[in-house]
Amino acid sequence: MKERFASGFDPFVLPFLLGMIFVLGYCAYGIVRILLQLPRKDRRRFLLSLITPHIILKNVWDIFCNCLLHVKLWKRNKMLGFMHSSIAFGWFMLILLGHIEVMAYCPDRIRFFYYPIFFNYFVAENESTIGGAVLFFLMDFFLLMILTGIVLAVVKRVRSRIFGMRRTTRLSLMDNIGLYSLWAIFPLRLLAESFTAHISGGSFLTIPANWVFRQFLGNDLNMLPTWWAYSIALGVFMCVLPFTRYMHIPAEMMLIPMRNAGLRIRHPRKGFARIEVLSCPGCGVCIDACPMSVKKANIKDCTVYLNRQIRRGNEKRIEEISDKCLLCGKCEAVCQVGVEGPLLRMEQRAMRKYGLSQDFSGLDVSLLAPAASGAKVLYFSGCMTRLTPSIGKSVTSVLHKAGVGFRWMDEEGGLCCGRPLQTAGRYEQAAQLIRKNEELILGSGADTLVLSCPICYKIFSQDYKLPGVRVVNYATYFSELIASGRLNPVKSDICYVYHDPCESGRGCGYYDEPRKLLGAIAGIAEAPMSRSESVCCGGSLGSLTLEFAQREAMTRKSLENLYASRADAVATACPLCLATFSRYSERPVRDLSEILDLALKSEKASDRTVRG
């Protein structure tokens, strides 16, 4: 290899150079700004994590797997995974190999930013070596890999259904500029390298292309325009990058170390939240996932659009989107980069100023205290159960049948668990209720608290401090009673499909226990979308503005998913799901406790016949 130009410079590198300097400067400024926005403690924690060896290893590994190989995306959708990893990994390899080439053949030029990118223009091949051939082969191979990815990307733009995406994001103008310049970069690179391949050498892609071009463009003057075009495409892409969804490329590399350091959202716009918002690639996976999107009018309220509006600073829309969401958490469960859509919205709600704030700190709860008795088990049905009293009735019936001495803490009414206040962003008020409930429970002398409502279960298991008291969901508790032989249900031959309530499922990762219980007392079928992909029933308390009349379509969609399992009936473990489904379901809907109670009743009946 020998250099073609003593100066090692040509004006065509300028667009690329400008774009590169701009984007690096912008990112450096952004990082400093976000670091300054972090609370002092978080900043310390983050900076310390950057010098902790095992976190460094985890960071490198996560960035390699997620940013370059897109492992998560592969698991979700192979076509999309291939498309993204071929572009990201291929591009990374082109840059890396470019640097290796420069290091190998003209190490003194490595200080020029542009040399590895435009290497083929600046050098001439004067000898054929095996090393050079391998390098050139690899360069062409990865270029081909990227081009395959680009072809897939173009196909996806035209027909997203081929990729299994029903809907994809509507791009903004800037996103379109970014998209088209990104698409242009690699074909132009192929063109540029092909035009110089007879001088600088090439491999299986560039050399044949060079033969073809030389048939009718046998003039070396054609070279320069293609290199200019390649450089301009790169320059344009990098100049618009901060204002497009492609900002997720640098932002995700920042998000991963921050998440590994254990940071969390503390402000809806600043610091960690900002990084999350910038990391949103705008892929639109959350659109199909969102239960609200069954209605076209709600599509613009999905997390991908929330992120876009936050980036634009459109306060009115941010408020609307934040209030409408059901907080079911599915967008977060399917998100490839892990944007916490529900949390962003809750923080946004928590920012509001109120003229009057509830104050429960002075509340006298002595009247609500559970009756003094020796029973060590407390049952808290939660206030939602007041709308579906059958749950409370069957839970207590089951407990009686098992011979468990218990007290029903809120039989005559009680306090709310505080979760609805949390979802409304009223953290302080929620904390006051939590303290009051803690006082009641600890004062009762119980050692087990059984909960039948997933909304209560989430907050009790995550935010309550109840030393010496075991907080247990009724599904787990009943399974234990069955295992210890205190309950002997007769397995029913009705086949149920279990609907995961959002709060216990995605909220607490509580998936297996309810299935275990259901499997022990009845037949069980699985819906196509279940566990973390379960579809919200539409009754969620998370939404502040969505009226109940507007939720029918969501409930029907969720039921459709459950019916697809061909089960005879629907089982759920949430008073809200039960109430919402019962309104529209054509098949019976029952709570786990009701099913168990039925299974116990039949046992009693059979006992009687045996005895009789």
Added chain:
Amino acid sequence: MPDFGFSLSKSSSVSLDSLDLGLYGELERLEPGVKTCMACGSCSAACTASVWSGMSVRKLILNLQRGKDVEKMLGSCMLCGKCSMVCPRGINTRHLILSLCRIYKKQ
């Protein structure tokens, strides 16, 4: 006045001319649904807070329409939202209370 062991109860008549309906007017603007309330009381029956505080959305709306003080009732709402689930008129009472808390000015 001498103490007879009993007294006259305060007049409960409402003078619509002398009332300050500013808060209700503002609420009506923000939550037009409130106009459809027919005071059926489903919300009061479903209310968790009513047991220990006398909270009732029905009463709250009536009091607002009569220019009466609602601070105590408003201050005991735990936002559980059952009132909006049972409302036969489909009024989003939970959001109504949040809006009211936002525009409420303490005397």
